[in-house]
Amino acid sequence: MKELLAIVMAAVLVNNYVLAQFLGICPFLGVSKKLDQAAGMSVAVIFVMVLATAVTYPIQNFVLNKLGLGYLQTIVFILVIAALVQLVEIVLKKYIPSLHAALGVYLPLITTNCAVLGVCISNVDNYMGVTAFAGSFVQALFNALGSGLGFLLAMVLFSGVRSRVDKCKCPECFKGMPITLISAAIVSVSFMGFAGLVENLLG
């Protein structure tokens, strides 16, 4: 239990996917203008991240590794994620239309979101530096959940920052993207304060 909590906290605060590892920057900059859109996108990302991990982890361990096809990882994962997103969209449209109305717009955009593919790959491979982590299936699921929650946290915090920044006066050449990136840098600095949190808190 303690271990799972440590995984989630490390993924949300210390190794935040957006602010510390630069994954999923496009939606972070593109959809963070309004709070409701930011939250909708993030919930869809959490959903797809956990689902994609649940599907790709067994594929890697029980199909690709068993057959010695480990090198097909990239191509198989991206296709599985693309198909999964389509499937989820169809299922939601048919059975839970209210959820589809809320998340449906964001689902197709997630196929090409590098955070989703990133979490799937780092869950099965041990990549040094980027959430060095290759654990059991349950651990992988919790890592995916934590990464998704971290994305949500970053998006929600940043949409708040952005709504203030947009009202501020700044030099003409900094308007739009540059000032957004610089405010992202300041939010990212605040997340650096969490370094070492997990080791000290949960030892």
Add this chain to the structure above:
Amino acid sequence: MKNNKLKILTNGIIKENPILVLILGTCPFLAVTTQASNAIGMGAAVTFVLLCSNIMISLLRKVISDKVRIPCYIVVIASFVTLVQMIVKAYLPDLDKALGLYLPLIVVNCIILGRAEMFANKNNPLDSALDAIGMGVGYTLAMLAMASIREIFGAGTWFGMPVPVLADNNISIMTMAPGGFAIFGILIAIINKASNGKAIKKKDFSCEGCPSAAACNGQNCAEKKKEAAAK
């Protein structure tokens, strides 16, 4: 005619630089630019994948049905990325370690899918190859510029060689995550200033230039247009 070809080639380097003007493929741009040598490696990998996939997609543009084109493009791109992964793992293990997760993530790099969608499926293989080289060189140069700034000021070295004075007084935040965001912002601002705001056509993320636009059937854009009309 010759002029036209040259235009396609230089388009990606200056006028439509994929990173600094179109703002595509930002994730690896921010992540691997802590060292100039990594930036060159990543730039070369992206250029190779872009060149191969652009030629391949351009050759197949009449074969691929319009409805399933995005999955087809993804398969083509993913195959070339796997190829690059194998080559880098076999011959450049240090680079493989440095790029880590970002090497397989070239698959979802918006530049490659974006060029396939915007250029390669409308033009002949030669033009597509020129476009890919231009875009790839533009990407690599932008990466190198950013990585040089971050490495020289952040670590006090350049391609691993120590820079006098700065080596003892490095600003280590430049090589960390916040430095990446801030310097990227400042670079775009400088380009904005130098071109009097003409360079950045796309101040916001809009559907043009978004490779997912085809996949989302313009649902997002329709919503945005409604909002704009309401205003």
